[in-house]
Amino acid sequence: MAPLPSPLLADQFAPRCEFGRTDHVVVDADPVSTYQAVHDLDLSDLHGFLVNAAVGLRELPERWRSRGTRRQRTRLTINDLAAGSDWVVLGEQPGQELVFGAIGKVWQPIVKWVPIEARDFSDFSEPGYAKVVCSISALPYGQRRTIVTAEMRVVLTDPHAWLSFRRYWRISTPFVGIIGRAILRTVKNSAEKGGVR
Known part of the structure; x- marks a missing residue:
């Protein structure tokens, strides 16, 4: 009898997923x-026309409010999340899984984030x-890959939030996919350039 798979750390923080998206990539590295490469990933350094468009659209209301000045992007690795970010590292299974999260009214043009430990x-x-x-x-x-x-999993805290998020999700899903695939592509490229094959 095959052993049961290990539980995901994400299950501890979002055991019931009301909205979500999952993407995979096979990497030719150990x-x-x-x-x-996952740990070294710089979320502020994702590249591509569609990624830039997705991020730019999300930042438009904040830039408009601040009279068009664009925030200077800084390094944003997993280790940097605790320093001045609205996101928090929730946990890690070393060598296997990293989980981070945030709480906010993400459907608003300028998101109201909740500082949380x-x-x-x-x-x-x-x-x-x-x-x-x-x-x-x-x-x-397999043996070498x-x-x-x-x-991404989203849990809403009440029915009104669920309705607000559902409207937002219909519009934002393609952009979430673009960013998710960019993260995987960046990890893949980084691991395959420096990894043991």
């Missing part, structure tokens, strides 16, 4: 090198918010 994330239940959980995992795929999964 799991250790690939997971290092990882230990308080699961218990947060104030009405009117979306709890966004993102997971990036790297697992062995790795499958990397980027998953």
Whole structure:
């Protein structure tokens, strides 16, 4: 009898997913090198016309409010999330899975984020918010390759938030997919350039 698969760390923070998206890529590098590429990923350094368009559209209301000045992008690796970001690292299974998240009214043009500590994330239940959980995992795929999964799960704290998010999700889903695939592409390129094959 085959052993049961390990539970995902993301299940601790979003066991029931009301909205979500999952993307995968097979990487021609070993799991250790690939997971290092996940850990080194700079979220502010994703490239491509569609990525720039997706991020630019999301930032338009904030730029308009601040009279068109564009925020200077800084480095944003997993280790940098705690320093001045609205996102928090929720947990890690070293060498296997990283989970980070944020809580906010993401459907508003300028998002109202809730400052939160990882230990308080699961218990947060104030009405009117979306709890966004993102997971990036790297697992062995055969003997020499790795499958990397980027998953987003969204849990809403009340029915009104659910309705607001559903309208937002219909519009934003293609852009979420663009960014998710860019993350996987960046991890793949980084791991395959530096990994052991």
